[in-house]
Amino acid sequence: MLIYLPIAEVSVNIFVLLGLGGLVGMLSGIFGVGGGFLMTPILIMIGIPPAVAVATEANQIVASSFSGVLAHFKRKTVDIKMGLILMLGGLAGATLGVQIFKYLKSIGQVELLVTLSYVMFLGLVGSMMFVESLNAIRRSGKPGAKPKKKKHTWIHGLPFKTRFRTSGLYISVIPPILVGVAVGILAAIMGVGGGFIMVPAMIYMLGMPTKVVVGTSLFQIIFVTAYTTLSHAMQNFTVDAILALLLIIGGVIGAQIGTRIGVKLKAEQLRILLAAMVLLMCGKLALDLLLVPSELFSIGAGGE
Amino acid sequence: MLRIFFIAVSIIASPLIAQEDVVVDLSQNRVDITTTFSGSNIFVFGAVKRDTPLPEGIGPLDVAIVVEGPLETITVRKKEKKLGIWVNSDAVEIQQAPSFFTIATTGVLEDMLNEGDLRDYAIGLDYAVRPQPMDNMVGEMESFAEAVMRIREDDGLYSQREGVINLTDDTLFEVAIALPANLVEGDYTARVYLIRDKNIVADTSVEITVRKAGLEVWLYDLSRENALIYGLLSLLVALVAGYGASELFRRLKR
Numbered sequence: 307m308l309i310y311l312p313i314a315e316v317s318v319n320i321f322v323l324l325g326l327g328g329l330v331g332m333l334s335g336i337f338g339v340g341g342g343f344l345m346t347p348i349l350i351m352i353g354i355p356p357a358v359a360v361a362t363e364a365n366q367i368v369a370s371s372f373s374g375v376l377a378h379f380k381r382k383t384v385d386i387k388m389g390l391i392l393m394l395g396g397l398a399g400a401t402l403g404v405q406i407f408k409y410l411k412s413i414g415q416v417e418l419l420v421t422l423s424y425v426m427f428l429g430l431v432g433s434m435m436f437v438e439s440l441n442a443i444r445r446s447g448k449p450g451a452k453p454k455k456k457k458h459t460w461i462h463g464l465p466f467k468t469r470f471r472t473s474g475l476y477i478s479v480i481p482p483i484l485v486g487v488a489v490g491i492l493a494a495i496m497g498v499g500g501g502f503i504m505v506p507a508m509i510y511m512l513g514m515p516t517k518v519v520v521g522t523s524l525f526q527i528i529f530v531t532a533y534t535t536l537s538h539a540m541q542n543f544t545v546d547a548i549l550a551l552l553l554i555i556g557g558v559i560g561a562q563i564g565t566r567i568g569v570k571l572k573a574e575q576l577r578i579l580l581a582a583m584v585l586l587m588c589g590k591l592a593l594d595l596l597l598v599p600s601e602l603f604s605i606g607a608g609g610e
Numbered sequence: 611m612l613r614i615f616f617i618a619v620s621i622i623a624s625p626l627i628a629q630e631d632v633v634v635d636l637s638q639n640r641v642d643i644t645t646t647f648s649g650s651n652i653f654v655f656g657a658v659k660r661d662t663p664l665p666e667g668i669g670p671l672d673v674a675i676v677v678e679g680p681l682e683t684i685t686v687r688k689k690e691k692k693l694g695i696w697v698n699s700d701a702v703e704i705q706q707a708p709s710f711f712t713i714a715t716t717g718v719l720e721d722m723l724n725e726g727d728l729r730d731y732a733i734g735l736d737y738a739v740r741p742q743p744m745d746n747m748v749g750e751m752e753s754f755a756e757a758v759m760r761i762r763e764d765d766g767l768y769s770q771r772e773g774v775i776n777l778t779d780d781t782l783f784e785v786a787i788a789l790p791a792n793l794v795e796g797d798y799t800a801r802v803y804l805i806r807d808k809n810i811v812a813d814t815s816v817e818i819t820v821r822k823a824g825l826e827v828w829l830y831d832l833s834r835e836n837a838l839i840y841g842l843l844s845l846l847v848a849l850v851a852g853y854g855a856s857e858l859f860r861r862l863k864r
Contacts, residue, residue, distance in 0.1 A: 308648040308791055312826045313833055317648060317791035365844050372852030414687050414698050532845050539841030543833055547844050548645070548825075554848060558855030595695040603757030604698070606685040 313546035314358045320552065322352065327556020331370065334557075335564020336571070337580040340367050340527065342498035344583070345553070347424060347591060356417050358546050360407070360497030361538030365550040367499045367531040370557050371524045378521030385472035385518045389525040391479050392504070395486020396493070396530035403494025404537040411542065414606060423496050425592045431502050432584035439577035473514045473522075481512055486526070494534050499527040502584075630671075631659040632812045634802045639816070641789060641798075642823035649791040652677075652818065654800055655784045669807040671780050672715065672722045674733050676803075677787050677818070679710030679767075680796030686754045702754040704739060709794040711738040711768045714785045716775045724808045731810070733803065735759060735770040766790040795820050 308317040326348060334341035342363050349359035378384050410416045464478035485507045489500035504523045508514045514522070539545040568576065637653035654675055684707045690699040715722065719734050728734050739755045762768040767790060775785045787800070798818040804811045822830055833840040 308646070310643055310645055310647045310791065310826060312822065312829045315792070315794065365848055368845055369848035369852040369855075372849050373856045376853065376856045414685065414701060418697050532848075535845055535848075536838070536841040539833065539844065540837040543837065545833070545841060545844050547829055547833075547840070547847065550844060551847060551851075554851045558851060562855065562859040597696075599689055599696055601757075601761065602689045603754065603761065604687050604689070605758060605761055606687060 309548065309552070311354075311358075311546050311549050313544065314354050314362075314549060316353055316355075318352065318354070318549075323549065323552040324556040326352075327366075327553040328560035328563075329556075331557035331560025332564035332567070333560075333583070334370065335561040335566075336568040337564075337576060339580070340370060340499035340501045341557070342367050343424070343428060343496070343502060344587060346420075346497040347587060349549075350420075354546075354549065355544075356420055357407075357411060357542060357544045358549070360420065360495070361535065361542060361544040362546045362550045362553070363497035364493065364531045364534040364538065365545055365547075366553045366557060368528055368535060369550075369554040370561060371499060371527045371531065373558055373561065375521060375524040375528060378524060381521070382472075383518050384521040384525050385470055385514070386525065387468075388470050388473055388475075388482060388512075388514070388518075389522045391482045392486040392489075392522070392526040393529045395483035395488075396490035396526055397486075397533055399487035399490020399492075400494045400530050400534045400537065401490075402487075403491040404534065404541060406491070407495055407538075408541060420496060421591050421595060423492070425588055425595065427492070427496075427503065428584050428588035428591070431506070432581050432588055434506070435577055436581035436585065439574050439581060443574045443578070470514075473512075473518055475513065477512065485511065486530075489526075490530050490534075493527075493530050494537070499523075499531055501527060629660065629662055629664070630804055630806075630812050632802055632804050632814050633657045633659060634800070634814055634816055636800065636816055636818065639818055641793070641818060641820045643793060643795060643820065643826055644822075644824045645826055647791060647793075647826075649793075650789045652787045652789060652800075653784060654787060654802070654816075656782070656802055658781045658804060658812075671777060672717050672805040673775050673777060673783050674713060674715045674719070674722065674803045674805060675775065675785055675787075676713045676733060676801045677710070677798060678708045678732075678738075678801070679794060679798050679820075680708070681706045682709050682794075683707075684758070686758055688754070688757075700750075702751065704755065704758065706740050707758055708738055709767065709796065710789070710798065711735065711762075712771070712787055713769070714771045714774050714787070716773065716777050716783070718772050719770075722805050722808070723803075723810070727810055731801075731803070731813075735763075735768055738768060765792060767792070789820075793820055795822050 307320045309320040310317045330341040330345045333344065345366070346359050346363045349363065350356050375384065407416065410419050464480045466479045467476060468479055469476050485504060489504050492498060492500045492503060501523050505519055508519045508523065509516060535545055634654060634656045641650050656673065658671065683703060683705050686702050686704060687698040688700045689696045692699065713734060719728065723733060729737050732738065739758045759768055775783050777783045798820055799815050800818060801813065801815045803813045821827065
């Protein structure tokens with residue numbers, strides 16, 4: 307059954323969208339990531355204009371992170387103060403990101419920017435995760451492997467220190483703001499929540515305890531993606547409500563199923579699977595840039 | 611006064627020039643793009659009117675029907691390899707590209723009509739895209755215009771079907787025009803030409819209105835005119851869905 311999307315102005319099979327939402331939702335439930343980094347490129351592949359894919363995906367992430375953060379609030383694993391500070395940076399970053407997006411749309415290079423960002427970040431994060439989980443699997447064989455002690459780094463020398471009670475940290479607000487800005491730019495340009503960048507940054511750069519990382523990241527992502535959705539809706543007119551709704555319906559159901567599958571798998575296996583998936587997507591996108599395209603020409607709206 | 615003169619002249623002259631006329635009707639003049647729109651078929655029915663019997667030795671009658679969507683300005687970009695990767699580089703703006711173009715005929719176009727008329731009346735896919743001539747890149751423009759035709763033919767937006775119209779008794783004809791699901795709204799025209807001895811002997815045109823309807827038009831208008839409310843509405847839907855899902859599954863778990 308085909309459904310006509312009013313903003314994207316294309317007809318897409320409704321079951322393809324529900325299924326996609328469900329599948330990506332399931333993966334995000336298993337691995338605890340937003341799934342935006344998978345969904346946006348897939349949407350572009352099935353013929354949704356890149357600008358619409360990015361903006362609409364931001365809207366979908368609002369739904370999935372909201373659903374997720376409610377569970378974390380009940381378990382009290384959200385560092386609200388840290389989340390708000392990350393959010394401040396995130397809003398600034400998203401504002402910048404939407405402007406960059408708008409400019410590149412006007413010179414016809416949005417596609418390149420989105421693809422390049424994906425290749426770069428997926429490649430980076432994917433290989434880091436892959437190496438790390440390989441090491442973890444090797445380590446788990448030997449008993450008595452000690453966790454690393456907290457190191458005193460340059461981060462602890464910065465001014466404007468404040469106490470984050472939930473995370474048990476006393477650090478400067480500058481690093482969280484910078485992390486927020488970086489993630490905000492990514493959210494606006496790539497149509498992702500940025501969890502896959504923020505989670506490692508929170509653990510390794512800020513030294514936050516793992517149990518509050520996911521909840522806090524989701525908390526911050528809601529605000530930044532909500533803001534991104536609004537900005538895209540108002541400045542680029544690229545949020546497709548019908549597309550978002552279908553992805554959300556599929557996504558929330560898939561996520562719940564995924565969460566249940568997730569608890570049955572081992573953490574290291576999970577991480578290495580996710581890393582492989584990220585690298586696969588990265589490789590596919592990189593090939594698109596490197597191989598001779600089957601069609602050299604593309605048609606865009608006039609005056610852009 | 612002048613007008614009356616012209617009417618009088620045309621009445622006197624008409625039996626000589628317009629021996630044949632064409633009457634056309636469509637199965638529908640309006641296409642609504644609703645949420646479940648998956649393309650549409652429009653039937654063009656036509657009849658040839660003759661006041662006087664045909665003279666001896668006159669050539670066979672041919673019919674060409676062109677259905678054309680609203681003209682748009684588009685930007686066509688060409689990818690080029692730069693620093694090892696394929697990026698958009700050259701761009702050409704084409705002012706008059708129809709969003710949709712299809713032609714159906716009784717025979718082979720080139721055999722039916724003279725080249726000048728084919729070009730002047732844009733009869734045939736070769737004349738669908740009319741790039742403004744630019745002195746410095748004539749050859750280049752050609753390849754961009756060809757790309758538009760190629761891409762839109764693949765998308766089912768442009769087509770040329772020769773020999774699909776059946777002309778019954780040199781008088782009646784009909785043809786189905788398939789409008790694809792990826793239609794753009796606007797005013798479409800169906801142009802019908804009667805052709806004899808490589809010349810157009812009569813022509814007429816009918817308008818087809820293609821509009822988004824129902825929820826589609828409501829959402830689209832809202833997104834352009836009240837972008838803030840549209841954006842907030844999208845967010846509200848997301849929050850309600852997120853909350854609903856987590857509540858639903860919490861209850862199911864028990």
